[in-house]
Amino acid sequence: MPDDTIPSWEDVARLHGRTIYNFAYRLTGNADEAHDLVQEVLLRVRKGLQAYTPGSFEGWLWRITRNAFLDEVRRRKRRPTVPLPDGDHDGTGSTPAPEEVLAAVRLSEDVQAALLALPYEFREAVVLCDVVGLSYEDIAAAADVPIGTVRSRIHRGRRMLKELLE
């Protein structure tokens, strides 16, 4: 979206609703929380659009998203947690088929579980970069930290993921 336009509320809902949902889902592993977050963010965007001045729309939107997420976390008085492992997915009791062993493909649930094991700041940075697709600059704007911090968090987050998923 060009930085000199002010999108309409419907544009935002239509173009970004899914991404916001995925952001929340990948951060929490929880569909209900993701659902609530989308609604909250769209409401805040609706209110905020009146005062929005053209600039980095992505940064602005994701700052709202991140704040809505953290407000919700505070409201629920708990940190984003790893969901309890589902008995079906703990990997014991059934022999994987050879194809599955050979394909070095991880089930997305494994990746999700590994993401949830990361410290929050690392997870958020990785999700904003690799799920939402924001630039470092926009992530820095959203999280209100220097770019160097963003770079560091992403890098350390990825290294941890690699170790967890080995």
Add this chain to the structure above:
Amino acid sequence: MRKRAIALTIVAFTLWGGATARADDELQQYLEQAAVAEFHATGIVMSSWGTESVAAMYEITRSHGMSMVRGPAGDLMVVDGLTAVGSAEGWYAVEVGEAADWVLADRYTLGAPMPTTRLGRPASELMVFEDGTPRLRLIVDDASRVPLLTEVLDGDGRVFRVATLIDFAPEQPAAPARPQSYGSHHMVMPMAEYSGLPGILAGYRLTDTYGDPNGIVQGYYSDGLFSFSVFESKRGGTPGAFADAAAFTVDGSAYRRLVTPSYAWVQWHAPDRSYVLVGDLPPDHLAAVLVELPRPGDRGLFVRLWRRLFG
């Protein structure tokens, strides 16, 4: 066009600049107080447009934070901040996303009240003047400030609309039953930046602009007393309801018009846009507004002009 826009902006500033300071505070108070009154009433409204007259009866109940109006074609409630429309098939809801504050234009002033009685109740007769010329005659219930009689005058001083309550009970009535559920919920969403409609039209301020995915833009105009919406879209066909509508002329251009006791509906096609206007504004205001909007134009003419200019 640009000079005109500037001139209008200056007029606008005069009209609306410091509107809160200069607008008639007393009139504003009357309107606001009437708006919060609780009562039950039955009324009749009649309008005359040229030789056409229409009238209907309605029932209002306002109580416990809700308002319910029953009319010949169905019910309308305002409840929980949204508008609920009811019929035999059930209720659906319409909600507006954003609405700018209500402002009364400077051109309206209130004359001195004269004591009278109406429906056996102490009342006051009031004149509302528009730039010094009578525009409204009201008989207002002293206790609640609810107008028991309202006469709207056209530009020639003739009554063009009358609303009269035929019974009025200001004690808090029983609350109307809230709709149990809504079949559907429609949102009227504000548009960011749209410069297609003028900010001021014949003394009416563009208060809100709403848009929808189908490309119909709605400009909601108000002068604090009367209001109207202009709906603009890419040029299309004529809505069926206007097929038999009376044609009327303003400044040499032809429009189609439907009238109901409370509203006028006007439809026309400009060369590349189609318009519908709906509002409760008096006929002379309506004419003044239409003249400042894009005028009806034959599309063929537009195409021929274009070809002649550009080959």
Add this chain to the structure above:
Amino acid sequence: MSHWGDRLGAYLDGEVDEQTRTLIAEHLTGCGVCRSELADISWARSVVRDLPIIELPPGIVPGVFASRRRRRRAFRPAWAWAASAVTAAALTLGLVIAPGQADSTFELGSLVDRHVARVVLDPGISAIRGPVSGP
């Protein structure tokens, strides 16, 4: 930690300037430690990027409209502005296009709704507007 630290990640994401990019690329040709690290983070990056995009469940966006907060003026009860607007409002229901007659551009019934829903939010002259008995 590798020689270029987290700038390897930035290099991977295309977040370094041209000069740095060239320097890192040159360095990688001769450094196994950094190549190994780059491979690790590259792998981690792609498994996250390969996560399936989850489609919005139905009802989320309409849910924003219908759920929670009611739009409300600060100092008035919901119906308070209704005044004449409501009167006229309900009573415009008469003006509805019969099925089949509606023009695709303008569905008059929905235009009624859009105007009326806004009108009810402002004070007006009480009882000035009346019912519509249809065209």
